[in-house]
Structures are given as C-alpha cells and as structure tokens.
Amino acid sequence: MNIRDIIEGKKEWRAHVARVKALPQDYQIVYKEMQKYFFKVGPVELTEGTGLLSGIVDLFEEGAASGKGVLEVTGRDVAAFCDDLIKDSKTYADIYQESVDQANNKTIRKGADKKK
Structure with a gap:
C-alpha cells in the first residue's frame, strides 16, 4: 500500500463519517453500536473498504428519508440484524479457529505416526 492509497482511504472514511453524522440522532446511535459490534466480531470484509458499513448507511439514509x-x-433486535448481515461472512475468529484446528490435527497425526 502506498501513500496515495492511504490518503485515498482516509478521504473515503471521512466522507463515510460525514454521511453518518448527517443521519438523525437515533440512526447515528444505532449505527455506532453496530459499528462497535462489527469491529469486535471482525468480519473480514469490514477491512476491505467500507462496503458493509456503507451499505448500512445507504439503508439508514433511505429509512430516514422515508x-x-x-x-x-x-x-x-439490532444484534440479530447485525448477525444476519454477516452470517455468511468469514470472521477473524473463524480464521483463528481454523488455524487452531489445523495445528491440533497435525499434533494428533504426529502422535498417531509415533504409535506405529
């Protein structure tokens, strides 16, 4: 990633934050809680631009406009709504669990090979 990519990313994020701040107060509160949740849960797509978060702002802008x-x-149930949005997304927790499972499988195979 070069400096231009970083600067462009910051510009995109600032524009995204400005859109959130333009929402009605109740929407902003729910959005911020959802954002915290997604940052904790860690869907992998969240770090790839602002796709998921921008989609939520789009949805919220439409709701507020109507x-x-x-x-x-x-x-x-906002938590269920969030879970539904990322139900098919791979999370960092999933990736970690897969690596632990692979390490355990290797250990088990090594133990089985030693018994032979």
Missing part, C-alpha cells in the same frame, strides 16, 4: 424510525429499519 420517515421511518431506525428500529423500523433494523427490527427491534
């Missing part, structure tokens, strides 16, 4: 409250857009 006069809906944020919970009318997400449903009352």
Whole structure:
C-alpha cells in the first residue's frame, strides 16, 4: 500500500463519517453500536473498504428519508440484524479457529505416526 492509497482511504472514511453524522440522532446511535459490534466480531470484509458499513448507511439514509424510525429499519433486535448481515461472512475468529484446528490435527497425526 502506498501513500496515495492511504490518503485515498482516509478521504473515503471521512466522507463515510460525514454521511453518518448527517443521519438523525437515533440512526447515528444505532449505527455506532453496530459499528462497535462489527469491529469486535471482525468480519473480514469490514477491512476491505467500507462496503458493509456503507451499505448500512445507504439503508439508514433511505429509512430516514422515508420517515421511518431506525428500529423500523433494523427490527427491534439490532444484534440479530447485525448477525444476519454477516452470517455468511468469514470472521477473524473463524480464521483463528481454523488455524487452531489445523495445528491440533497435525499434533494428533504426529502422535498417531509415533504409535506405529
């Protein structure tokens, strides 16, 4: 990644943040909580641009424009809404678990080979 990519990424992020700040207060609160959740859960796509987060802002902008409250857009269970958005996404936790499983399998195979 060169300096231009970094600068462009920062510009995109600032524009994204400006869009969030333009949302009604209830939408901003829910968005920020969702963002925290996604940063904790770590869907891999989250680090690839702002695709998932931009999609949420798009959805929220449409909801706000049509006069809906944020919970009318997400449903009352916001955590379930978030989980549904990333249900088919690979997370960093998934990647870590796969590496642990592979290491365990190697250890088990080595033990089985020694018994032969």
